[in-house]
Amino acid sequence: MNIILQTDRLLFRQFTLEDAHLIFELNSDPEVVKYVHEAPTTRENAPTVIRDIILPQYELGLGRWAVINSSGNEFIGWCGLKKLTNGDIDLGFRYKRDHWGKGYATEAALAVVKYAFEVQGLDRIIGRAHIDNTASQNVLEKCGMQFMGDTEEDGQLVRNYALVSTFKG
Numbered sequence: 050m051n052i053i054l055q056t057d058r059l060l061f062r063q064f065t066l067e068d069a070h071l072i073f074e075l076n077s078d079p080e081v082v083k084y085v086h087e088a089p090t091t092r093e094n095a096p097t098v099i100r101d102i103i104l105p106q107y108e109l110g111l112g113r114w115a116v117i118n119s120s121g122n123e124f125i126g127w128c129g130l131k132k133l134t135n136g137d138i139d140l141g142f143r144y145k146r147d148h149w150g151k152g153y154a155t156e157a158a159l160a161v162v163k164y165a166f167e168v169q170g171l172d173r174i175i176g177r178a179h180i181d182n183t184a185s186q187n188v189l190e191k192c193g194m195q196f197m198g199d200t201e202e203d204g205q206l207v208r209n210y211a212l213v214s215t216f217k218g
């Protein structure tokens with residue numbers, strides 16, 4: 050198992066092609082994908098999500114990592130960094146509904162921010178959330194991200210955030 054990070058309650062590991070069932074469990078819940086401009090994932094296309102979207106980012110030292118609750122050894126969702134087509138590095142997260150409201154998203158995101166600046170040496174990361182996705186905006190703000198303005202994407206208003214590294218190495 051390729052472990053990337055650990056926090057008090059969470060362990061981050063890389064996804065593999067064997068994890069399609071986990072992506073299906075997560076992304077097949079319409080509430081989980083409500084604000085992310087995606088249709089729920091089917092059992093058939095879950096392997097494609099891993100192969101075509103998740104695994105290529107690992108080659109850049111980035112990626113959406115599987116987040117495991119250390120005490121229960123249970124997959125609860127993912128968090129991590131993704132290089133967008135415009136070159137920005139995006140902090141993203143997504144958790145199964147029964148693991149919302151426990152502080153896991155913030156605990157994980159803070160660890161990824163530290164990793165981004167201190168391990169990957171990035172200068173700046175960004176975050177984006179649908180205008181109605183206040184839970185996601187809260188997580189980005191609790192990571193210290195600054196609101197940069199709203200933009201329209203595919204007819205939806207998106208809140209944009211950014212955080213610049215203060216890590217001096």
Ligand SMILES: CC(C)(COP(=O)(O)OP(=O)(O)OC[C@H]1O[C@@H](n2cnc3c(N)ncnc32)[C@H](O)[C@@H]1OP(=O)(O)O)[C@@H](O)C(=O)NCCC(=O)NCCS
Pocket residue numbers: 080081082084085142143144145148149150151152153154155156177178179182184185187188
């Ligand atoms: C967005 C999302 C990750 C937010 O998750 P979340 O569980 O609400 O976020 P947090 O980890 O910050 O937890 C929130 C609450 O847990 C509570 N909590 C319970 N135990 C806690 C603990 N030990 N430590 C901290 N907070 C705790 C707090 O009340 C906190 O709320 P507050 O900061 O307003 O006080 C989640 O809603 C999700 O996965 N949504 C679907 C996918 C999605 O939209 N992703 C983002 C796309 S932009």
